[in-house]
Amino acid sequence: MNFTTRLLLACVLIWGVTSSSQAQDGSDILEMSLEDLMSMEITSISKKAEKLQNASSSMYVLTSEDITRSGATTLHEVLRNVPGYWGVQDEYSSVYSSIRNSPTENGSTGTVLYLLDGTPIQDLMGSTFSFVNFDIPMDEIDRIEIIRGSGGTVYGANSATGVVNIFTKNPENYDGINLRTEAAAPGYTATSIRAGGTISHRLSVSGYGKFRYFSGFESMAGVDEDGNRTVDNSRFDKNYDKSNVFSAGLKLNHNLNDNSKVSGRFHYNGLQKYAYTNYYDRNFAFTGDDVLVENKVKSNRLVGNIRYDYTFGDSHDIFFRASTNIENDFIKAGGGYQVSNAIYDFEIQDNISIGTRYDLSLGANFRLVNFDIHDINNAEVINYIEPDSRESIKGVFVQDKIKFFGDRLNIILGIKSENYSLVNSNYYLSPMAKLAFIPNDNLTIWGGYNQSFTTPGFNNTNIDFFLFQTPGIEAWTAAAQQGVSAQVFTQAYDAAIAAGADDATATAIANTEVSNFLASPTGQQTVAATAQSLSQENPNVAVKNGSATVPTRFQTVEFGFRTGLKNFVSLESNFFYTNISDGVRESQDPIHLDEESITQPGRFASYYLYGNYAEGTSIGAENMIRIQPVQGISLELTHSWLQTTWRWQTNEDFDVNDSNVVSDKDITPDVPMIPENVFRFKGQFDLPRNFNFTLGLIHASEFRTQANYVTDKERYENIAIGESNTKIAPNSSRTIVNLRLEKKMINDKLTLYAFGNDITNRGIIADTNNIYNVTLSKIGAMYGFGINFRMK
Amino acid sequence: MNKKQLVILLLAGLWMYPSVAQEGRFKALFLVKFSEYIEWPSGNSDLTIGVVGNTDVFDELKRFTAQKANLSVINIQSASDSPKCDIIYVPGVKLKLIGELVSNIGSKSTLLVSDDGNQVKKGADIGFFVDGNKLRFILSKENIESKKMVPSSKLLALGKTI
Numbered sequence: 001m002n003f004t005t006r007l008l009l010a011c012v013l014i015w016g017v018t019s020s021s022q023a024q025d026g027s028d029i030l031e032m033s034l035e036d037l038m039s040m041e042i043t044s045i046s047k048k049a050e051k052l053q054n055a056s057s058s059m060y061v062l063t064s065e066d067i068t069r070s071g072a073t074t075l076h077e078v079l080r081n082v083p084g085y086w087g088v089q090d091e092y093s094s095v096y097s098s099i100r101n102s103p104t105e106n107g108s109t110g111t112v113l114y115l116l117d118g119t120p121i122q123d124l125m126g127s128t129f130s131f132v133n134f135d136i137p138m139d140e141i142d143r144i145e146i147i148r149g150s151g152g153t154v155y156g157a158n159s160a161t162g163v164v165n166i167f168t169k170n171p172e173n174y175d176g177i178n179l180r181t182e183a184a185a186p187g188y189t190a191t192s193i194r195a196g197g198t199i200s201h202r203l204s205v206s207g208y209g210k211f212r213y214f215s216g217f218e219s220m221a222g223v224d225e226d227g228n229r230t231v232d233n234s235r236f237d238k239n240y241d242k243s244n245v246f247s248a249g250l251k252l253n254h255n256l257n258d259n260s261k262v263s264g265r266f267h268y269n270g271l272q273k274y275a276y277t278n279y280y281d282r283n284f285a286f287t288g289d290d291v292l293v294e295n296k297v298k299s300n301r302l303v304g305n306i307r308y309d310y311t312f313g314d315s316h317d318i319f320f321r322a323s324t325n326i327e328n329d330f331i332k333a334g335g336g337y338q339v340s341n342a343i344y345d346f347e348i349q350d351n352i353s354i355g356t357r358y359d360l361s362l363g364a365n366f367r368l369v370n371f372d373i374h375d376i377n378n379a380e381v382i383n384y385i386e387p388d389s390r391e392s393i394k395g396v397f398v399q400d401k402i403k404f405f406g407d408r409l410n411i412i413l414g415i416k417s418e419n420y421s422l423v424n425s426n427y428y429l430s431p432m433a434k435l436a437f438i439p440n441d442n443l444t445i446w447g448g449y450n451q452s453f454t455t456p457g458f459n460n461t462n463i464d465f466f467l468f469q470t471p472g473i474e475a476w477t478a479a480a481q482q483g484v485s486a487q488v489f490t491q492a493y494d495a496a497i498a499a500g501a502d503d504a505t506a507t508a509i510a511n512t513e514v515s516n517f518l519a520s521p522t523g524q525q526t527v528a529a530t531a532q533s534l535s536q537e538n539p540n541v542a543v544k545n546g547s548a549t550v551p552t553r554f555q556t557v558e559f560g561f562r563t564g565l566k567n568f569v570s571l572e573s574n575f576f577y578t579n580i581s582d583g584v585r586e587s588q589d590p591i592h593l594d595e596e597s598i599t600q601p602g603r604f605a606s607y608y609l610y611g612n613y614a615e616g617t618s619i620g621a622e623n624m625i626r627i628q629p630v631q632g633i634s635l636e637l638t639h640s641w642l643q644t645t646w647r648w649q650t651n652e653d654f655d656v657n658d659s660n661v662v663s664d665k666d667i668t669p670d671v672p673m674i675p676e677n678v679f680r681f682k683g684q685f686d687l688p689r690n691f692n693f694t695l696g697l698i699h700a701s702e703f704r705t706q707a708n709y710v711t712d713k714e715r716y717e718n719i720a721i722g723e724s725n726t727k728i729a730p731n732s733s734r735t736i737v738n739l740r741l742e743k744k745m746i747n748d749k750l751t752l753y754a755f756g757n758d759i760t761n762r763g764i765i766a767d768t769n770n771i772y773n774v775t776l777s778k779i780g781a782m783y784g785f786g787i788n789f790r791m792k
Numbered sequence: 793m794n795k796k797q798l799v800i801l802l803l804a805g806l807w808m809y810p811s812v813a814q815e816g817r818f819k820a821l822f823l824v825k826f827s828e829y830i831e832w833p834s835g836n837s838d839l840t841i842g843v844v845g846n847t848d849v850f851d852e853l854k855r856f857t858a859q860k861a862n863l864s865v866i867n868i869q870s871a872s873d874s875p876k877c878d879i880i881y882v883p884g885v886k887l888k889l890i891g892e893l894v895s896n897i898g899s900k901s902t903l904l905v906s907d908d909g910n911q912v913k914k915g916a917d918i919g920f921f922v923d924g925n926k927l928r929f930i931l932s933k934e935n936i937e938s939k940k941m942v943p944s945s946k947l948l949a950l951g952k953t954i
Binding site for chain 1: 818825
């Protein structure tokens with residue numbers, strides 16, 4: 001079929017869709033042959049210390065040695081060794097992650113609380129953690145304690161399914177002066193200096209500085225997933241995977257007297273990189289082209305806290321902490337915009353032991369939350385009701401650990417009440433009841449129930465995001481005139497030819513027919529009606545929040561045991577069942593049609609709503625066996641299983657029983673966002689001559705990555721309308737292999753090491769979040785070496 | 793930009809835009825064509841197309857079947873409805889029903905069409921896939937013929953067979 005025939009067939013299709021005056025119903029199309037049909041182009045749519053052994057939680061601790069020997073160059077690479085954690089990179093340091101919760105769609109779940117030296121470091125836009133805007137020397141970390149499951153009474157908001165608590169090295173116990181530099185292919189180098197120690201019996205201080213450079217795994221500008229060139233002159237002429245990150249820290253402890261001390265922890269990091277963003281302007285319907293924006297990103301983060309501890313004696317202590325997390329970050333959604341958000345957190349906690357039976361903790365916190373969204377690249381596309389506003393989180397808790405039989409049986413009861421002014425004026429109660437039975441030093445059996453909440457982020461309460469912008473009526477009229485003209489021309493031309501006219505005569509007749517028809521009242525009405533029909537059938541499509549978004553509730557029952565068999569084998573198993581209600585997601589289709597924009601008076605759109613529309617359950621387990629057959633060899637095999645199912649929840653915004661609104665009540669993704677099964681093996685081997693070797697293996701079952709990509713336009717498809725596309729990054733399982741060999745010399749002062757991370761990865765597109773990304777990034781293997789020199 | 797360029801752009805745009813939401817229409821058209829290029833043992837004079845769930849394919853088929861005397865379309869919600877249908881279309885969101893449908897259909901002359909070409913290996917008779925910007929289909933001659941339906945040589949030639 002030649003171009004003209006295809007064009008005419010297209011006009012027939014358009015005519016059938018758009019022309020009310022002719023009440024076409026597709027009979028012409030039905031006459032098309034299967035061959036003709038196959039030649040038509042289409043577009044597809046789409047916080048007091050506790051023995052770990054006795055803890056009544058599913059906890060996993062990464063020690064400083066674990067972290068160093070992992071070969072990890074980023075926090076994500078460290079955490080991916082933790083059973084129950086899963087993170088997906090969309091570039092080297094940009095990650096969305098989860099613990100015990102697989103969401104209905106791409107993106108962090110907002111249910112895992114990240115803390116750095118006790119300061120919450122959440123991104124306030126979505127209650128998530130921004131990995132990309134974070135760096136710290138990996139050897140500065142003393143340990144990371146990961147709670148799988150709710151942080152419960154003490155941690156509160158946004159710790160519904162996990163807590164990642166990062167503790168950096170204490171200046172009092174610092175490891176001297178260390179100079180470290182490492183490099184890897186492709187294009188990675190990091191250099192850090194750390195120093196610290198006791199200055200006097202009252203004062204200890206430490207500090208660090210680090211620079212990290214990364215130039216990207218492999219540019220995908222102009223090429224497809226397999227590296228084949230698809231676009232001759234790619235519009236991406238900057239290396240969007242290249243980044244420079246600077247970080248610095250200062251810590252101090254000052255013992256005021258035997259009973260009290262003041263400590264301070266300050267971390268700063270700055271990021272420089274290019275980021276491409278895009279948006280769809282009003283011409284998109286005609287041109288199919290997005291508007292590309294090249295952004296020079298300068299993000300930074302300051303995390304700091306000052307803490308005052310006072311000890312009344314062995315059985316009573318109290319602390320007060322003031323902390324802050326100030327983030328200046330660039331968000332890539334909707335063309336991109338800058339956020340300068342901050343939290344200022346004030347908390348007090350009193351721990352008192354009453355006799356030998358009761359350990360009582362009381363606490364309160366007041367958190368000021370500042371949102372400042374500015375430098376929006378296109379406010380017609382994305383905006384917020386109150387882009388510069390101040391909110392607060394207020395919370396109080398009480399928790400009692402009741403001990404029986406000399407700590408062989410303990411029961412923890414607690415409750416926290418919290419209010420987040422961004423959401424509403426209600427106080428949400430998070431009760432907790434846990435029990436740990438420790439019959440002997442080698443066995444702990446524990447279980448419990450808790451309720452926890454995840455507060456919606458700013459994106460869940462304030463956003464007005466135009467996914468598709470309709471052209472103005474003038475543009476539709478011009479388009480309608482062209483379409484009508486073509487149709488009239490074809491009919492007149494065919495009639496003339498049938499009547500015996502030659503091509504020139506038929507063309508002249510057809511042109512005259514077109515002029516006459518367009519000049520006639522019928523023609524003008526047809527054009528106007530067609531334009532009106534096009535405009536009405538293709539309205540602005542936008543997304544905003546539903547009527548009243550409330551925190552998502554998680555009710556979890558969990559139990560587990562940990563045991564040591566002999567002295568060299570330990571086993572641990574944890575099981576959980578979580579009921580989730582008021583989960584936040586968008587409606588299946590636009591719900592509010594032809595509704596005025598909440599940020600742009602006079603503009604109307606068909607609105608997808610974003611609210612408490614999902615409920616579900618998560619069930620899973622974490623199992624671990626750790627063997628130390630001989631001194632110097634440690635083997636750890638773990639398995640984590642997670643299955644989250646989702647369905648539409650009855651809500652005030654739409655009827656979930658209306659099949660016209662909800663096609664299927666089950667909204668569990670066919671392929672989970674977080675893999676159901678992840679097996680991990682870690683082997684640490686101390687070898688002769690001061691060598692040591694570490695092997696890490698991770699195998700994850702299939703998880704979702706697939707997306708629709710418009711190859712020739714070098715962008716993801718427009719999610720509101722769907723377009724001609726190519727499926728990329730097919731869903732698959734994933735295997736990660738990490739190796740590291742280390743040699744210590746000169747009384748351990750000099751350490752040389754070589755590492756290979758993710759060595760079986762030949763280059764994959766790991767994540768395809770089309771809200772935040774324009775084009776593709778690959779991640780792959782990294783091979784490197786490093787040197788650490790401890791001067792003192 | 794001269795007038796000719798503008799006209800070409802507008803025509804190209806006009807062609808492109810209304811087509812963007814038309815995947816469902818094309819799939820519906822293919823389903824109609826399958827009813828013409830396959831012979832059922834009891835003849836093709838009265839065929840019922842069942843669409844699982846509510847999709848735009850169902851809406852489009854309603855319009856098309858209104859003009860085809862031998863075709864009707866119904867909406868089905870579960871595999872137990874398969875005996876009512878001669879052709880069953882399973883959209884992407886309902887692919888987990890494929891196994892149940894294959895089992896329920898057994899050797900009955902019901903053509904099972906999936907939104908996903910990969911499902912043909914799991915018992916579907918025909919599956920759609922996108923090649924470049926064009927809708928294609930993959931079919932299993934063996935599956936179809938085992939249910940006593942006869943695919944035309946043209947259908948076999950145009951589709952990718954396994």
